[in-house]
Amino acid sequence: MGGVENRTARIAVDRARQVLEVEAAAIHDLVDRIDGSFTAAVETIAGCGGRVFTSGIGKSGIICQKIASTLSSTGTPAMFMHPVEAIHGDLGMLLHGDAMIVLSSSGETEELLRLVPVVKRIGAPLIGIVGRPDSSVARECDIVLDVSIREEACPLGLAPTASTTAALAMGDALAMALIERRGFSAEQFAERHPGGNLGKRFLRVSELMHGGDRLPRVSVDATVQDAIFEMTSKGFGATSVVTAEGKLAGIVTDGDLRRLLATDPADPLGIKVVAVMTARPLTIDGDELAASALEVMERRHVTSLLVVDGDDRPAGLLHIHDLWRTQLF
Numbered sequence: 583m584g585g586v587e588n589r590t591a592r593i594a595v596d597r598a599r600q601v602l603e604v605e606a607a608a609i610h611d612l613v614d615r616i617d618g619s620f621t622a623a624v625e626t627i628a629g630c631g632g633r634v635f636t637s638g639i640g641k642s643g644i645i646c647q648k649i650a651s652t653l654s655s656t657g658t659p660a661m662f663m664h665p666v667e668a669i670h671g672d673l674g675m676l677l678h679g680d681a682m683i684v685l686s687s688s689g690e691t692e693e694l695l696r697l698v699p700v701v702k703r704i705g706a707p708l709i710g711i712v713g714r715p716d717s718s719v720a721r722e723c724d725i726v727l728d729v730s731i732r733e734e735a736c737p738l739g740l741a742p743t744a745s746t747t748a749a750l751a752m753g754d755a756l757a758m759a760l761i762e763r764r765g766f767s768a769e770q771f772a773e774r775h776p777g778g779n780l781g782k783r784f785l786r787v788s789e790l791m792h793g794g795d796r797l798p799r800v801s802v803d804a805t806v807q808d809a810i811f812e813m814t815s816k817g818f819g820a821t822s823v824v825t826a827e828g829k830l831a832g833i834v835t836d837g838d839l840r841r842l843l844a845t846d847p848a849d850p851l852g853i854k855v856v857a858v859m860t861a862r863p864l865t866i867d868g869d870e871l872a873a874s875a876l877e878v879m880e881r882r883h884v885t886s887l888l889v890v891d892g893d894d895r896p897a898g899l900l901h902i903h904d905l906w907r908t909q910l911f
Contacts, residue, residue, distance in 0.1 A: 601743065604735040608744040609751045615728050616755070623725045624759045626707045627658060631679040634660040635706075637668060638685035639693050641742040642749065646685050649753030656757050657766040665693035673700055681707045683753075687729075687745040689717020698722040711749050727752055785908060787875050788868030791889045791898030792818075799824055799896060800855060802831050806842065807851035809834045820886045822896040823859045829894050832859035835886070865890045868897055876905045 627634055634653055636646035646662050653660035663672055663682075676682065682701050684694050689712040698719065701708050710723030713730045720726045729752050735743035760766070798812045798821035812821045819836040838858045842850055866875050866887045875887055879902050889898040 597737065601735040604733060605744045605747040608731045608748040611732070612729065612748060612752060612755075619725055619727060620755070620759075623709050623727060623756060624763055626709065626725060627653075627681055627756070627760060628763045630681040630707070632659075632677055633680050634658055635663045635676060635680060635682045636660060636685065637663045637665045637682060637694065637697060639665055639691055641746050642685040642687060642691070645746050645749050645753065646683070648750060649683065649685075649757070652754060652757045653760070656761050657764050658757070658760050665691075665697045669693070669696050669700070673697075673704075676701065676704055676706055678705045680704075681709065683709045683711060684719060684723065685711045685749055686717070686719045687713035687742060687749070689714035689719040691719060694719050695722070711752055713745055713749075727756075785872040786868065787866055787870045787872055787887075787889055787900055788898070790872055790904045790908070791868065791900045792816075792904075793889070793898035797896060797899055798822060800834075801826070802854075802856050804855050805851060806834075806839065806853045806855060806858060809855050810839070810851070818886065818899060818901060820899065822888050822899070823855050824896060830863075830865070830888065830890055830896050831856070832861040833863040833886075833888060834859045863888060866900065872900075872905055872908065875900055876902070879905075 634650070636650045636653075637643075638646040643662070643664065650660040650662045661675075663675065665684075668676075684698060686694055689710075695718055698708060699722070702722070707725070708723045709725045709727065710720050711727045711729055712720045712723075714720065715726055715728045715730065729745070729748040731744045731748055733739070734741065734745060735747075796816060798816040798818050800808050800812050800821055800823055802823055802825055804812075804823070809821050809823075813819060813834075813836075821834050822830060823832040823834060825831050832855075834855050838860060842853065842858045847853060864878065864882060864884060864887055866878065866889055868889050868891070879885065879887060885902045887900045888896050889900055891897045
């Protein structure tokens with residue numbers, strides 16, 4: 583039994599490696615095909631005033647859905663249109679100013695051949711990602727991207743494998759080139775992914791800080807007793823100290839109070855906060871990334887940062903627990 587099992591395992595490993603080698607070769611072959619047609623496709627999509635529709639059937643349709651999703655998340659509004667549904671009414675979504683990408687390995691997909699003449703009559707630019715650049719679908723397109731392959735990775739030569747991989751890679755190449763073309767930023771990418779870790783990476787301090795009535799604040803005339811009351815009522819181990827004009831004068835922390843008590847004063851509660859506060863404390867702007875705030879806290883060994891506005895007025899307080907609650911750090 584052991585010999586049979588080992589032989590079966592070797593066959594599986596050999597097949598897996600062959601699949602990966604064939605698909606890697608299919609992608610590598612695309613490199614030399616990035617030419618004027620590719621740049622024309624990028625410029626056409628970038629200049630499109632509307633949306634980009636992708637269309638294909640079967641496995642190609644699934645790849646089209648992924649291409650549309652990648653385009654949408656990287657600054658190019660796109661959506662998948664099933665070719666059968668398109669010729670039964672969904673083409674009403676396509677308007678002048680939109681563009682369409684059609685995908686066909688054979689280039690002879692009947693449903694696409696019925697679709698493309700209507701797209702051309704609407705006046706939408708038509709980009710074909712095809713496995714045969716001399717095919718019927720290719721001849722109907724304004725721009726053709728050649729994703730032909732030498733062989734499929736399927737041992738039967740039937741299941742779309744290397745062909746779909748090549749088409750997917752070409753779609754990714756388009757999307758990434760459009761990122762560069764549009765100057766699409768990481769912050770814009772995060773805006774389209776607010777629910778996941780990608781969005782959390784770009785949280786701003788202002789989104790996490792405690793502002794308004796939640797901000798602990800005492801005046802420069804306050805006593806240590808006032809500061810303790812404010813820190814306790816707001817639930818923080820620190821309070822800002824502000825001038826009569828509302829500008830930041832300093833911060834009083836638990837550490838400042840402990841150091842005061844260590845001196846054994848006669849009336850610690852009656853001492854003015856200006857005598858124990860830390861003047862010119864560490865601050866941060868509300869537009870800074872939360873990740874930057876965490877880096878400052880860890881480097882300077884503090885647990886709270888005051889957030890100030892452009893007039894040096896306290897706008898909020900950020901505690902390290904607020905950052906930990908994001909479950910990103």
